Amino acid sequence: MTLHTPHAPPREESAPDILCEDLVRIYSTEGIEVQALQGLSLRVDSGDVVALVGASGSGKSTLLGILSGLDTPTGGRARVAGVDLLSMTRRQRVAYQRHSVGFVWQQTSRNLMPFLSAAENIALPLVITSRRDRSERVAELLDLLDIADCRDRRPAELSGGQQQRVAIATALANTPSVLLADEPTGELDEAMSAEVLEAMRDASERLGVTVLIVTHDPTIAEHVRRTVQIRDGRTSTEVLRRTLVDESGQQRTVSQEYTVIDRAGRLQLPGSHVERLALRDRVRLELEDDHVGVWPDEDSSDDDDLREDDFRDENRPAPDQTEGLR
Ligand SMILES: Nc1ncnc2c1ncn2[C@@H]1O[C@H](COP(=O)(O)OP(=O)(O)OP(=O)(O)O)[C@@H](O)[C@H]1O
Ligand SMILES: [Mg+2]
Secondary structure, eight states: OOOOOOOOOOOOTTSOSEEEEEEEEEEEETTEEEEEEEEEEEEEOTTOEEEEEOOTTSSHHHHHHHHTTSSOOSEEEEEETTEETTTOOHHHHHHIIIIIEEEEOSSHHHHSOTTSOHHHHHHHHHHHTTOSOHHHHHHHHHHHTTOGGGTTOOGGGSOHHHHHHHHHHHHHTTOOSEEEEESTTTTSOHHHHHHHHHHHHHHHHHHOOEEEEEOOOTTGGGTOSEEEEEETTEEEEEEEEEEEEOTTSOEEEEEEEEEOBOTTOOBOOOHHHHHHTTOBSBEEEEEOSSOEEEEEOTHHHHHHHHHHHHHHOTTSOOGGGGGGGO
Protein backbone atom coordinates (compact mmCIF):
# COMPACT_ATOMS: atom_id res chain seq x y z
CA MET A 1 0.00 0.00 0.00
CA THR A 2 1.34 3.45 -0.79
CA LEU A 3 0.41 6.37 1.37
CA HIS A 4 -0.13 9.49 -0.62
CA THR A 5 0.65 12.74 1.17
CA PRO A 6 -0.91 15.86 -0.32
CA HIS A 7 1.76 18.43 -1.10
CA ALA A 8 1.76 22.12 -0.29
CA PRO A 9 -0.43 23.93 -2.81
CA PRO A 10 1.48 26.12 -5.29
CA ARG A 11 1.70 29.75 -4.18
CA GLU A 12 1.65 33.01 -6.00
CA GLU A 13 4.78 34.98 -5.18
CA SER A 14 4.39 38.68 -4.36
CA ALA A 15 0.80 38.19 -3.09
CA PRO A 16 0.22 39.16 0.57
CA ASP A 17 0.20 36.14 2.89
CA ILE A 18 -3.25 36.99 4.27
CA LEU A 19 -5.84 38.81 2.20
CA CYS A 20 -9.47 39.10 3.32
CA GLU A 21 -12.02 41.23 1.52
CA ASP A 22 -15.59 41.83 2.68
CA LEU A 23 -15.52 38.61 4.68
CA VAL A 24 -18.89 37.59 6.13
CA ARG A 25 -19.62 34.75 8.58
CA ILE A 26 -23.18 34.19 9.71
CA TYR A 27 -23.91 31.54 12.34
CA SER A 28 -27.44 30.14 12.35
CA THR A 29 -28.48 28.21 15.42
CA GLU A 30 -32.10 27.33 16.15
CA GLY A 31 -33.39 29.97 13.77
CA ILE A 32 -31.31 32.76 15.29
CA GLU A 33 -28.69 34.37 13.07
CA VAL A 34 -25.50 35.92 14.43
CA GLN A 35 -23.42 37.92 11.99
CA ALA A 36 -19.97 37.35 13.52
CA LEU A 37 -18.02 38.90 10.60
CA GLN A 38 -19.70 41.79 8.81
CA GLY A 39 -17.56 42.55 5.77
CA LEU A 40 -14.09 42.29 7.28
CA SER A 41 -11.06 43.31 5.23
CA LEU A 42 -7.47 42.61 6.24
CA ARG A 43 -4.14 42.42 4.43
CA VAL A 44 -1.00 41.07 6.05
CA ASP A 45 2.25 41.11 4.10
CA SER A 46 4.61 38.17 4.04
CA GLY A 47 6.88 38.01 7.11
CA ASP A 48 4.92 40.58 9.12
CA VAL A 49 3.89 40.05 12.76
CA VAL A 50 0.42 41.48 13.43
CA ALA A 51 -1.68 41.57 16.60
CA LEU A 52 -5.45 41.44 16.38
CA VAL A 53 -7.23 43.03 19.35
CA GLY A 54 -10.90 43.67 20.11
CA ALA A 55 -13.68 43.25 22.64
CA SER A 56 -15.14 39.86 23.48
CA GLY A 57 -17.53 38.75 20.73
CA SER A 58 -16.03 41.06 18.09
CA GLY A 59 -15.23 38.11 15.78
CA LYS A 60 -11.52 37.42 16.40
CA SER A 61 -11.78 33.65 16.89
CA THR A 62 -14.26 33.42 14.02
CA LEU A 63 -11.67 35.01 11.73
CA LEU A 64 -8.88 32.70 12.94
CA GLY A 65 -11.16 29.68 12.49
CA ILE A 66 -11.61 30.65 8.83
CA LEU A 67 -7.93 31.45 8.24
CA SER A 68 -6.90 28.11 9.76
CA GLY A 69 -9.19 26.21 7.36
CA LEU A 70 -11.39 24.80 10.17
CA ASP A 71 -14.39 26.91 9.22
CA THR A 72 -15.77 28.32 5.94
CA PRO A 73 -16.98 31.91 5.50
CA THR A 74 -20.52 32.68 4.36
CA GLY A 75 -19.27 35.21 1.81
CA GLY A 76 -16.44 37.49 0.69
CA ARG A 77 -12.90 36.62 -0.31
CA ALA A 78 -10.06 35.07 1.67
CA ARG A 79 -6.66 34.01 0.37
CA VAL A 80 -3.93 32.72 2.66
CA ALA A 81 -0.47 31.70 1.43
CA GLY A 82 -1.81 31.85 -2.13
CA VAL A 83 -4.74 29.50 -1.42
CA ASP A 84 -8.35 30.57 -2.02
CA LEU A 85 -10.15 29.50 1.17
CA LEU A 86 -13.64 29.72 -0.33
CA SER A 87 -13.13 27.42 -3.28
CA MET A 88 -10.71 24.78 -1.96
CA THR A 89 -11.67 21.14 -2.23
CA ARG A 90 -11.60 18.78 0.77
CA ARG A 91 -8.26 17.44 -0.39
CA GLN A 92 -6.79 20.93 -0.79
CA ARG A 93 -8.08 21.78 2.70
CA VAL A 94 -6.10 18.86 4.21
CA ALA A 95 -2.95 19.97 2.36
CA TYR A 96 -3.55 23.57 3.43
CA GLN A 97 -3.89 22.63 7.11
CA ARG A 98 -0.79 20.42 7.01
CA HIS A 99 1.57 22.65 5.07
CA SER A 100 0.38 26.24 4.78
CA VAL A 101 -0.75 27.20 8.30
CA GLY A 102 0.23 26.43 11.88
CA PHE A 103 -2.05 27.05 14.85
CA VAL A 104 -1.54 27.73 18.58
CA TRP A 105 -4.53 27.78 20.97
CA GLN A 106 -4.95 29.61 24.27
CA GLN A 107 -5.34 26.45 26.38
CA THR A 108 -1.84 25.07 26.80
CA SER A 109 -3.37 21.59 27.24
CA ARG A 110 -5.18 21.76 23.86
CA ASN A 111 -1.95 22.22 21.90
CA LEU A 112 -0.03 19.15 23.01
CA MET A 113 -0.50 15.41 23.59
CA PRO A 114 -0.11 14.89 27.34
CA PHE A 115 1.47 11.43 27.06
CA LEU A 116 4.18 12.47 24.56
CA SER A 117 7.44 14.28 25.33
CA ALA A 118 8.18 17.73 23.87
CA ALA A 119 10.30 16.20 21.09
CA GLU A 120 7.61 13.60 20.28
CA ASN A 121 4.93 16.29 20.14
CA ILE A 122 7.02 18.33 17.69
CA ALA A 123 7.69 15.20 15.60
CA LEU A 124 4.00 14.29 15.31
CA PRO A 125 3.09 16.60 12.37
CA LEU A 126 6.29 15.42 10.63
CA VAL A 127 5.17 11.79 10.98
CA ILE A 128 1.79 12.69 9.47
CA THR A 129 3.46 14.26 6.42
CA SER A 130 6.08 11.45 6.23
CA ARG A 131 9.04 13.80 6.46
CA ARG A 132 12.32 11.93 6.37
CA ASP A 133 14.53 14.50 8.15
CA ARG A 134 12.44 14.28 11.34
CA SER A 135 15.16 14.18 13.99
CA GLU A 136 17.14 17.06 12.40
CA ARG A 137 13.99 19.15 12.09
CA VAL A 138 12.96 18.49 15.73
CA ALA A 139 16.46 19.45 16.96
CA GLU A 140 16.36 22.62 14.83
CA LEU A 141 12.96 23.64 16.28
CA LEU A 142 13.93 22.87 19.89
CA ASP A 143 16.94 25.10 19.36
CA LEU A 144 14.95 27.85 17.60
CA LEU A 145 12.44 28.06 20.47
CA ASP A 146 15.21 27.73 23.10
CA ILE A 147 13.66 24.61 24.68
CA ALA A 148 16.36 21.99 24.02
CA ASP A 149 16.47 21.20 27.76
CA CYS A 150 12.74 20.30 27.63
CA ARG A 151 13.00 17.71 24.85
CA ASP A 152 12.32 14.59 26.93
CA ARG A 153 9.79 16.10 29.33
CA ARG A 154 6.01 15.71 29.03
CA PRO A 155 3.78 18.80 28.99
CA ALA A 156 2.84 18.36 32.70
CA GLU A 157 6.55 18.66 33.56
CA LEU A 158 6.89 22.02 31.76
CA SER A 159 5.95 25.60 32.72
CA GLY A 160 3.05 27.24 30.85
CA GLY A 161 5.51 29.37 28.85
CA GLN A 162 7.61 26.32 27.92
CA GLN A 163 4.45 24.43 26.89
CA GLN A 164 3.46 27.28 24.57
CA ARG A 165 6.97 27.35 23.05
CA VAL A 166 6.70 23.60 22.38
CA ALA A 167 3.27 24.33 20.84
CA ILE A 168 4.81 27.00 18.56
CA ALA A 169 7.56 24.55 17.52
CA THR A 170 4.88 21.94 16.73
CA ALA A 171 2.87 24.47 14.70
CA LEU A 172 6.02 25.44 12.75
CA ALA A 173 7.20 21.86 12.16
CA ASN A 174 6.02 21.56 8.54
CA THR A 175 7.37 25.05 7.63
CA PRO A 176 4.02 26.81 7.17
CA SER A 177 3.91 30.27 5.60
CA VAL A 178 1.51 31.54 8.26
CA LEU A 179 1.36 31.04 12.04
CA LEU A 180 -2.00 31.79 13.70
CA ALA A 181 -2.37 32.07 17.47
CA ASP A 182 -5.62 32.60 19.40
CA GLU A 183 -4.82 34.12 22.82
CA PRO A 184 -1.56 32.16 23.15
CA THR A 185 -0.65 34.03 26.35
CA GLY A 186 -4.15 34.04 27.92
CA GLU A 187 -3.18 31.58 30.66
CA LEU A 188 0.31 33.00 31.34
CA ASP A 189 1.70 35.64 33.69
CA GLU A 190 3.33 38.80 32.32
CA ALA A 191 6.92 37.49 32.22
CA MET A 192 5.94 34.24 30.47
CA SER A 193 3.67 36.13 28.03
CA ALA A 194 6.58 38.36 27.02
CA GLU A 195 8.74 35.24 26.46
CA VAL A 196 6.12 33.60 24.22
CA LEU A 197 5.44 36.77 22.18
CA GLU A 198 9.17 37.30 21.68
CA ALA A 199 9.54 33.64 20.64
CA MET A 200 6.93 34.16 17.90
CA ARG A 201 8.56 37.39 16.73
CA ASP A 202 11.97 35.71 16.69
CA ALA A 203 10.59 32.75 14.71
CA SER A 204 9.12 35.20 12.21
CA GLU A 205 12.43 37.01 11.80
CA ARG A 206 14.46 33.83 11.43
CA LEU A 207 12.07 31.77 9.29
CA GLY A 208 10.21 34.56 7.47
CA VAL A 209 6.88 33.17 8.70
CA THR A 210 3.89 35.54 8.80
CA VAL A 211 2.32 35.72 12.29
CA LEU A 212 -1.20 36.77 13.30
CA ILE A 213 -1.83 36.83 17.07
CA VAL A 214 -5.22 37.38 18.71
CA THR A 215 -4.73 38.78 22.19
CA HIS A 216 -6.11 40.76 25.11
CA ASP A 217 -2.56 41.32 26.34
CA PRO A 218 -2.24 45.07 27.03
CA THR A 219 1.54 44.96 26.44
CA ILE A 220 1.15 43.51 22.91
CA ALA A 221 1.94 46.82 21.17
CA GLU A 222 5.49 46.63 22.58
CA HIS A 223 6.09 43.33 20.83
CA VAL A 224 4.64 43.91 17.34
CA ARG A 225 4.93 46.56 14.66
CA ARG A 226 1.27 46.53 13.72
CA THR A 227 -1.83 46.20 15.91
CA VAL A 228 -5.22 45.87 14.18
CA GLN A 229 -8.42 46.56 16.11
CA ILE A 230 -11.53 44.58 15.21
CA ARG A 231 -14.95 46.00 16.12
CA ASP A 232 -18.34 44.37 15.43
CA GLY A 233 -16.91 41.91 12.92
CA ARG A 234 -14.85 44.45 10.96
CA THR A 235 -11.33 45.83 11.14
CA SER A 236 -11.64 49.42 12.39
CA THR A 237 -8.36 51.06 13.41
CA GLU A 238 -4.67 50.19 13.32
CA VAL A 239 -1.60 51.33 15.23
CA LEU A 240 1.77 51.18 13.46
CA ARG A 241 4.97 51.50 15.48
CA ARG A 242 8.16 52.74 13.93
CA THR A 243 11.62 53.20 15.39
CA LEU A 244 13.29 56.45 14.31
CA VAL A 245 16.92 57.40 14.86
CA ASP A 246 17.50 61.15 15.39
CA GLU A 247 20.63 63.18 14.45
CA SER A 248 22.36 62.34 17.74
CA GLY A 249 21.84 58.59 17.14
CA GLN A 250 19.08 58.27 19.79
CA GLN A 251 16.38 55.73 19.02
CA ARG A 252 12.78 56.78 19.46
CA THR A 253 9.63 54.74 18.93
CA VAL A 254 6.65 56.53 17.45
CA SER A 255 3.14 55.15 17.18
CA GLN A 256 0.71 56.35 14.55
CA GLU A 257 -2.99 55.51 14.57
CA TYR A 258 -4.77 54.77 11.29
CA THR A 259 -8.36 53.96 10.43
CA VAL A 260 -9.32 51.32 7.89
CA ILE A 261 -11.24 52.43 4.79
CA ASP A 262 -13.18 49.87 2.78
CA ARG A 263 -13.81 49.75 -0.95
CA ALA A 264 -17.05 51.70 -0.58
CA GLY A 265 -15.14 54.50 1.22
CA ARG A 266 -16.60 53.70 4.66
CA LEU A 267 -14.42 54.31 7.69
CA GLN A 268 -14.84 54.32 11.46
CA LEU A 269 -13.45 57.16 13.54
CA PRO A 270 -11.77 56.04 16.80
CA GLY A 271 -14.16 56.26 19.77
CA SER A 272 -11.82 58.66 21.61
CA HIS A 273 -11.94 61.16 18.68
CA VAL A 274 -15.73 60.93 18.47
CA GLU A 275 -16.08 61.60 22.20
CA ARG A 276 -13.54 64.43 22.36
CA LEU A 277 -15.22 66.47 19.60
CA ALA A 278 -18.76 65.28 20.52
CA LEU A 279 -19.28 64.03 16.95
CA ARG A 280 -22.70 62.50 16.27
CA ASP A 281 -25.42 62.01 13.65
CA ARG A 282 -23.39 63.72 10.91
CA VAL A 283 -20.09 65.53 10.52
CA ARG A 284 -18.96 68.29 8.14
CA LEU A 285 -16.26 67.26 5.63
CA GLU A 286 -13.91 69.47 3.72
CA LEU A 287 -11.65 68.23 0.96
CA GLU A 288 -8.20 69.84 0.96
CA ASP A 289 -5.32 69.21 -1.49
CA ASP A 290 -3.82 66.40 0.58
CA HIS A 291 -6.31 65.57 3.33
CA VAL A 292 -9.93 65.55 4.37
CA GLY A 293 -11.02 67.66 7.35
CA VAL A 294 -13.78 66.43 9.68
CA TRP A 295 -15.68 68.91 11.87
CA PRO A 296 -18.63 68.58 14.24
CA ASP A 297 -21.85 69.71 12.57
CA GLU A 298 -22.48 73.15 14.14
CA ASP A 299 -26.08 73.10 12.87
CA SER A 300 -26.93 69.93 14.78
CA SER A 301 -27.38 71.80 18.12
CA ASP A 302 -29.88 74.14 16.37
CA ASP A 303 -31.63 70.99 15.14
CA ASP A 304 -31.91 69.81 18.75
CA ASP A 305 -33.51 73.13 19.78
CA LEU A 306 -35.84 72.85 16.84
CA ARG A 307 -36.91 69.35 17.84
CA GLU A 308 -37.67 70.52 21.37
CA ASP A 309 -39.51 73.63 20.06
CA ASP A 310 -41.56 71.36 17.82
CA PHE A 311 -42.50 69.35 20.84
CA ARG A 312 -43.60 72.43 22.77
CA ASP A 313 -45.67 73.82 19.85
CA GLU A 314 -49.01 74.92 21.31
CA ASN A 315 -50.86 73.86 18.15
CA ARG A 316 -49.75 70.29 18.60
CA PRO A 317 -51.28 67.99 21.14
CA ALA A 318 -49.06 67.32 24.18
CA PRO A 319 -47.93 63.67 24.39
CA ASP A 320 -50.54 62.67 27.00
CA GLN A 321 -53.30 64.28 24.87
CA THR A 322 -52.53 61.90 22.00
CA GLU A 323 -53.76 58.99 24.08
CA GLY A 324 -57.38 59.53 23.11
CA LEU A 325 -56.50 59.78 19.39
CA ARG A 326 -55.15 56.23 19.14
N1 LIG B 1 -20.39 28.30 16.75
C1 LIG B 1 -21.09 29.42 16.94
N2 LIG B 1 -22.44 29.43 16.82
C2 LIG B 1 -23.16 30.55 17.00
N3 LIG B 1 -22.63 31.76 17.30
C3 LIG B 1 -21.29 31.82 17.43
C4 LIG B 1 -20.45 30.67 17.28
N4 LIG B 1 -19.16 31.03 17.49
C5 LIG B 1 -19.19 32.35 17.76
N5 LIG B 1 -20.45 32.84 17.72
C6 LIG B 1 -20.88 34.25 17.94
O1 LIG B 1 -20.17 35.05 17.00
C7 LIG B 1 -19.73 36.27 17.59
C8 LIG B 1 -18.20 36.37 17.50
O2 LIG B 1 -17.62 35.36 18.30
P1 LIG B 1 -16.04 35.12 18.41
O3 LIG B 1 -15.85 33.85 19.18
O4 LIG B 1 -15.45 35.18 17.06
O5 LIG B 1 -15.58 36.38 19.29
P2 LIG B 1 -14.15 36.75 19.90
O6 LIG B 1 -13.78 38.10 19.39
O7 LIG B 1 -13.18 35.63 19.65
O8 LIG B 1 -14.47 36.86 21.46
P3 LIG B 1 -13.56 36.48 22.75
O9 LIG B 1 -12.60 37.63 22.93
O10 LIG B 1 -14.55 36.40 23.87
O11 LIG B 1 -12.87 35.17 22.50
C9 LIG B 1 -20.26 36.24 19.02
O12 LIG B 1 -21.47 36.95 19.04
C10 LIG B 1 -20.47 34.77 19.29
O13 LIG B 1 -21.50 34.59 20.25
MG1 LIG C 1 -12.13 34.26 20.91
